[in-house]
């Protein structure tokens with residue numbers, strides 16, 4: 586297929602993790618995939634916050650979209666004459682949603698956008714915030730499709746790629762970020778080989794990415810996280826393509842734990858590194874990666890597999906779930922606003938300041 590306008594987006598993109606039903610939100614329960622496809626119903630903002638914390642819904646853009654609908658649900662519990670009054674009365678619920686996970690800036694970005702929509706709304710404030718949440722979702726899908734085309738354009742036909750974590754439809758409104766580039770790259774015959782690393786300890790790669798790709802008819806091969814360097818040495822992959830939870834003003838990028846390790850191995854083996862994320866993941870207020878709050882989750886995620894303990898009793902675990910890849914290891918940051926090659930503070934400011 587010829588790039589780019591001809592890309593058949595729907596053919597390679599069938600899964601939707603978030604379904605707004607007007608009265609409630611449905612979230613595809615990602616804890617149960619790939620063996621059960623079940624949606625959790627959220628009828629209030631508290632259950633949306635819990636779903637985000639417990640990883641029912643995960644992936645930076647999807648977290649932001651779910652939180653936006655959480656604000657719409659919080660509005661159901663109050664009466665107010667206008668948006669400003671509603672904002673005051675919903676403050677505690679909105680703050681709670683905002684705290685549900687710390688690293689993905691899309692969450693804070695979406696909440697800030699919902700707060701702005703409320704602050705500027707009159708008597709029609711309920712309708713305004715529902716429309717705002719729907720717009721956040723719609724814009725995310727459009728950004729992903731555009732990034733897919735931009736990112737695939739960087740890839741030479743016949744290439745192999747490695748991805749980490751899950752950055753697909755499951756992590757976004759649809760199509761995905763890094764996985765969107767892979768979808769577009771496969772559809773345009775630029776990518777011949779797709780490898781996904783399992784992503785210990787929660788197994789987003791093993792449980793979600795290879796399932797999602799299989800659902801959409803894209804062949805992919807699973808590797809252990811520790812097999813990344815060995816794979817790169819073999820010459821089978823030309824690009825490491827990953828998403829992001831927060832991209833700082835200098836291009837440093839927080840993403841799923843293990844991304845940094847892959848990026849170091851990639852530089853050693855001449856494999857190029859592409860970070861794909863919508864501008865809602867760019868945080869120009871954070872100067873560099875040293876200022877990012879890295880989420881640490883319960884050690885039990887490391888000590889058991891599917892609830893079955895695999896480690897001797899009495900052992901403790903350290904479980905940071907993100908790491909920071911320095912800008913110097915990144916060859917390209919792809920956003921819907923454009924591509925930055927060899928990112929630094931000056932190039933980031935040129936695209937994102939203001």
Ligand code: MRU
Nearest residue numbers: 643644645750752756828829841
């Ligand atoms: O802990 P998770 O599963 O929410 O982490 C997800 C990631 O790290 C993704 O790579 C990132 O959010 C980008 S998703 C398009």
